[in-house]
Amino acid sequence: MSRRLVWLSLLACVMVGPAFAEDTIDGFQAQRWVADPAKSRLGFRATQEGAQFNGRFHDFTAGLQIAFADGKYSLQQVDAGIQLKSVDTDYQERDDYLVQEDWFYTELWPRATFSSSLISDNGAGNYTADGTLALRGISKEVQLDLQLVIEDNGERGKLLGSASINRLDFGVGQGDWADTEWIGNKVAVEFELYLLRAFE
């Protein structure tokens, strides 16, 4: 074999190698997937005087560990990070207020994070994820209901999820706002993540 061919083969390994970086043990493959930020949506529904209003975060990231074995995908782990400043409730005055001290206090805690610790498979692509949500300096267990759909021969996927959170568990709403008369305690979080395979 000529020296050039050796170099070319080495170069090919370096370039193509990362594409196969997943651990492959006995036909089991651990894959990393990420949410496509352009298409994915992370929203919430809260109540004001008992009447519903909704909002969303524009800036967030989410990653998934998915196991692929025997032609089947199964969710292993979910993590997410949210830039709270990107909150959008269609009303500038309220958005400006939500980032302040009484609410998210983004100056001190700009990000909220979620990391799953236990994923239970409920069959047919449905999962329950128990994990820790860190928000406004408080970390607490929350549960997500998830539905994973992998499409296009494992090229693309979708993760639908929802959770119910008590904002006061995280101190979101200080002082007078700890009273739930005006703004309800329960906040429904809903997301629709368009997934792409991550080749690290």
Add this chain to the structure above:
Amino acid sequence: MDKFSLPARWLHWSIAGLLLIQIPLAWYMVDLPLGMDKLEKYSWHKSLGMLLFALGVLRLVRGLVGSRPPLPAETPRYEKIIAKVIQALLYLIILVMPISGWLMSSAANVPVKLFSLITLPPLIEPDKALVEVFEEVHELQSFLLLTLITLHILAALKHQLINRDNVLHSMLPLVRKR
């Protein structure tokens, strides 16, 4: 001039009384920093606004089907026309202003709850640009309303103090006909 019927007078003064609360409340609340106090005042403003709308509808229906005492015979024609125009515009603005407010809340994705009892559905989808449009519209309408109220009161006072007829008395409660 004959007196207005009791329901007509009742409606007129209910609306007047509510506007006397509603307009200063609006001025006070808009400059408040966002907080519980502001939410509370806005909630009252919306509730009173929709009550005014309901009273406005009743008044319009009464105006359309009921009869009203004619102005004194000696009133010049142009004065009759001006009075009619101002009154028609007052009806219109009392009916239109609550709607522009409701549209503003809908565009801002802020619920409209009346007297903590009735939740009104949003009229339109949330839209930041439209919030500003309806804010402008609502504010312009408030200037128009104030102008109309001022003209309406000045006209009533003119009847009372210059013409010295009983036009003002025809709408006054509890005052016997002269």
